[in-house]
Amino acid sequence: MIKNIKLMLFVVLGIAITSCEEDFLETTPTDAISASDALANEENMQLVLNGLHRGLYSQSQTIFPGGNTARAGNHYWVPLGDNLSGELIHSANANNLGWRDEMQWNSHTLPTSLTNRILWYHRYNIIAGANLLINRVNDGTLTQSEKLNEILGQAHTYRAYAYLSLVQHYGRGYLIGNPASDPGVPILFSSEAPFTSEPRSTVQQIYDQIEADLNAAIAAFENATSRPGGGAAAKSQLNIDVAYGLMARMALSKGDWQTAADAAIRARQDYPIMNEADWKSGFNTNELPEVIWGSNVIAAETTFFRSYFYLMSNTFNGSQIRNNPKIADRRLVDAIPDTDYRKDVFIIGAPNTNTSAANGQGGFGNDPNFTDEAVFDAAVDSLNAVYGITTRFNLHPYMHFKMKNANPGSIDPDDVIYMRSSEMYLIEAEAKAMMGDIAGAQAALDPLGSERDSAYDSSVFNTQELLMEHIKFQRRLELWGEGFGYTDKIRWDEGIDHAADGGSGASAVLYQEAYQQDRPSINDDWIFKIPQAEIDANPNIGPGDQN
Template identity: 75%
Template structure:
């Protein structure tokens, strides 16, 4: 089975870097599945889906040919949302995989950047796989069965997921623009060569298609077989709950508040909120009770130094982390009540041990031999003792630097290693927060409070939702709760676009980020006033697609 998964390639989608380019490989790998064979029966269609599942987290070139080893799918794209929006803060100038370049907004703003090309390429490859399955099932002559409907539901869900990702990155935000006229992305339904290049559809057209696909997915899942029970691997399979969760995200991003609330409630029903021990376990496994969807990373197919935790977790044994421990915005952390156990994963008093720390307060003073960290300036023993205590608690060594406000929310199952861990995409907590925001935007104060109450009371022993009794106070609190609960899980970029909020690391006493390190990204105007929030269309796509010209560039 692993060999089949490793080489699951569909000949009709062996394209080079862009989705619309008509430059296809003329040969089929010896153990690839041809287009006709892929659609011959349910077993082969499931193999196609398994390839897409793995393609979500693999190094790009191993599943979707033409990629680049510098990106491993959602290992990169998930934390990128918090890296770009200033939530996942760099404490030093390490730049492996261009992670600092991303943070400084010097990558997605360039049409030739690897990030712009590969995100586009990755999502359109998902769409082409989905089209293959959808068209094959709808136009074929296979007998309808629950299994076939489940495959069809997953294909529609994948297509909706990919288009939502594309339109949210390469187009102006729905709520801050003019979706009926704003350019979106090319809308493609083809699954057979030769592909016809398409121009950019409008944002509204893309959103409409996403909605249609999600409704079709839900309808298919209702007639389909249920997702099997088992270990973390089963949650890599999409089901009706994933479709409802994506529908909640889609509706929230377009201001369809009632649909967002209803879909969020439907999505979370079978996923109880995590308790304290689960929440502090590291967010490294689909086994967590409230995980609705995530990639189960195959042990033998690890991405090593291309992984999510390499970029974001302070327990991963890689130079990006050892030399540049990631910290949280101290304004956010300081606002967390002491009665809220989520505060425990942010180590406010961690000593600054990094001689390369961008705040110039790291390591020891060469003249006095005392710590430069003002919290330990006259007490080397306390500095060393606290460092040793943190090392012991979180399974790291002195080869890992520490920094005030560093986090241990994301932790390897095997700390201090490079072992692979799962990548979580959707949790029940997000669905409570979506419902709360949607109801607050409808000015349903009691409804929003009731949506927040289960989550708040689980996390904070002194939680009292009744103090948030106006729309303004509720929205401020919901933003805070999203910031804490979903920190490091990649939602910062789309949240800021939806709320039309900029980035200001200097405000209210400062985030802890360095203006010298962050450069132009230290303060960024809100999305409605700054088109740099929109990813550039890849230059390779403009070069290849006769229906997209330089004048279409964002």
């Protein structure tokens, strides 16, 4: 990793000096900023931070040497969680960007795969940039200020975010393993030469570092300037609410229930639950009131056919979607009460127009839901008109329109949402249920459930077992498509079985080995392989360290 970290730090600076705000560009040409100038003062350090913000969604070859145009940061990593866990179901065969390989578990299980390598180095690139800022602020030569504390708080939050992502993918789940001895990932603090590679720290040591970083972030934010407003661009800046939200996620994943509940309550306080119109608007902008944190994707840096919506939104004008509309697990959709407006975004009775559909029921005459061709054609026209797509887009029963492009049928960029207040209500509910606080868990569920479902009644879930089953259902429904399926299944120690309980709607032929997977506690294939490139480059990690 020595060479890669050296190169990544130069790229962090490169992103920073090409990501200047307009007012800075008016006075200082981007090519006139040297590496030393990038850390000279608060204004320039903010540019480094802006580089980290944009690095979250840029194509990876712009972030570090050896990157690849097929992976555009969190555009790929966010939906990957639901692609791997079988929540986001492919209706037909399509392999753009390796998305089918991910679904079939033919990527993260291979040490030489692009996904394993790029995710590893993308997250370490974030750590390298965070180290750069943290070490500069703490070197004692800068005058402390509220702005400097804001930069420090964001840097610590970024580092915690990256380590949590790494340990949850490349380490065994905290609740199903032995964190004191299970290998995690290397901890690195360097921001200048000589760089030293490190062996894998334990899962526990990584969690300790995450918690320390989040505590440091919160302390810094408490004496910092506040986030500049609540618009889409402002929400790409991390703040104290993001730090508390990550604290809630981290604590939930390790079974620290009280910390999870307390942090979740604190994180969500300024982000009201969305109403029906907002929830159905497409999840395409940070402007939504629930959004605590997300990437504001600017038009000048669009990723075109590498975007989140290209991989999973049925209104994006790309072949991955047109040829392979994404559907939801029909067992989940069928369980949604008719009084819950979230059911409306899953089109149970959509006509199956794809003659290459994996279920073999594509095209009129094969679709058992339609016996009249005129009715079939009218249903196609109606859906196309409502959602702004054309006959170039295939349709399929149980397809979703939860995520919709702001400009449907286009390839325009949209924001990538990372954290919402609904998640925080669900974290509080799960934590309290696990502590045996039945009334507390019900109270946490009520605001969310009663907004979404006009007949909602949490009192019927009056035991820990009933509560946990209901919370799992609510997470799968509320957060569907937002990438939580993979880590949820690891925390709950649940496998994948597309055949059980009437079937999910996935094709066994298309899904292959991923059609059924044992639960994570007995199946190490849930753990991402350490990239072979890291094993080859790091003298402290050898073949025996492979997952």
